[in-house]
Amino acid sequence: MMKTISEVGEIREFCKELKKQGKTIALVPTMGFLHKGHISLIKKAKTLADIVIVSRFVNPTQFAPNEDLDAYPNDRERDFQATSEAGVDILFEPVKEAMYFENHGTWVEVPELAKGLCGQTRPIHFRGVCTIVTKLFNLIMPDYAVFGEKDYQQLTIIRRMVRDLNMNVEIVAGEIIREEDGLAMSSRNAYLTKEERSLAPFIRKGLLLLAEKAKNGEHCAKNLYAVFAHFIQEHIPSARIDYVTMVDKDELVELETLKDSAVVAVAVYLGKARLLDNILIESK
Ligand code: AMP
Numbered sequence: 001m002m003k004t005i006s007e008v009g010e011i012r013e014f015c016k017e018l019k020k021q022g023k024t025i026a027l028v029p030t031m032g033f034l035h036k037g038h039i040s041l042i043k044k045a046k047t048l049a050d051i052v053i054v055s056r057f058v059n060p061t062q063f064a065p066n067e068d069l070d071a072y073p074n075d076r077e078r079d080f081q082a083t084s085e086a087g088v089d090i091l092f093e094p095v096k097e098a099m100y101f102e103n104h105g106t107w108v109e110v111p112e113l114a115k116g117l118c119g120q121t122r123p124i125h126f127r128g129v130c131t132i133v134t135k136l137f138n139l140i141m142p143d144y145a146v147f148g149e150k151d152y153q154q155l156t157i158i159r160r161m162v163r164d165l166n167m168n169v170e171i172v173a174g175e176i177i178r179e180e181d182g183l184a185m186s187s188r189n190a191y192l193t194k195e196e197r198s199l200a201p202f203i204r205k206g207l208l209l210l211a212e213k214a215k216n217g218e219h220c221a222k223n224l225y226a227v228f229a230h231f232i233q234e235h236i237p238s239a240r241i242d243y244v245t246m247v248d249k250d251e252l253v254e255l256e257t258l259k260d261s262a263v264v265a266v267a268v269y270l271g272k273a274r275l276l277d278n279i280l281i282e283s284k
Contacts, residue, residue: 034056053088057094126157146172182201183200191272206232219283221246232268242266242267243267
């Protein structure tokens with residue numbers, strides 16, 4: 001049976017005990033409102049370690065004051081059901097007061113990787129992410145932690161943080177899980193109206209078109225961006241592109257020209273949602 005823990009002291013003691021027994025632990029950090037993307041990470045975690053822990057915490061420090069912290073979707077009952085069914089061993093669901101002291105003043109940052117892409121419109125976001133993930137690692141001491149490729153910049157930053165700070169955890173990536181029509185699953189898809197939801201798959205379609213053009217010889221980033229922008233304008237005129245950027249896979253540096261391969265990451269505002277997606281493209 002799945003155990004739920006909300007106290008910081010309790011999770012620390014429980015994990016310490018598991019370690020003493022020689023058990024390995026895989027952690028899947030989430031903000032709840034779980035979907036099949038999260039479940040696929042849990043399935044992966046189960047192949048890696050004896051014990052799977054899912055954290056469910058909407059981390060306030062990664063939201064700016066004008067963002068959707070208060071509106072973030074939440075369904076505790078459904079998350080409990082989904083994690084139980086997926087075979088999770090421990091659901092860690094702390095309250096904000098348990099995770100942050102009132103005068104919290106320590107931050108973990110990877111500024112070089114956090115300044116582009118989402119960092120341009122969300123300058124404090126990744127500092128919040130790195131700090132909460134570090135706190136979870138310190139409490140749980142997982143052998144593995146699984147993160148989704150949907151949040152490609154986040155995954156890259158976490159990998160770099162772990163390497164730079166010699167954290168004793170292996171970061172494992174899970175592929176992007178999509179709806180049947182191609183839309184990347186996201187808790188924030190819940191913000192979409194019915195009409196917006198029907199148009200949202202064009203984001204993925206635009207990326208596929210861009211990838212095809214790249215394969216057929218268009219290697220100039222600006223031209224590839226234009227392909228995506230025109231496609232979105234044509235199919236979802238109400239959407240606004242936050243960014244479409246071609247970057248080096250590891251360093252996230254923007255590339256002017258495609259050499260062998262690169263990641264194209266996008267963020268698109270559609271109604272109340274800001275949707276992310278990305279694709280690995282190749283020059284031939
Ligand atoms: P979130 O609850 O949105 O903070 O996401 C928790 C974890 O699930 C992160 O590592 C995300 O990258 C991952 N994730 C979210 N959506 C997907 C998806 N569609 N496919 C795979 N992983 C995902």
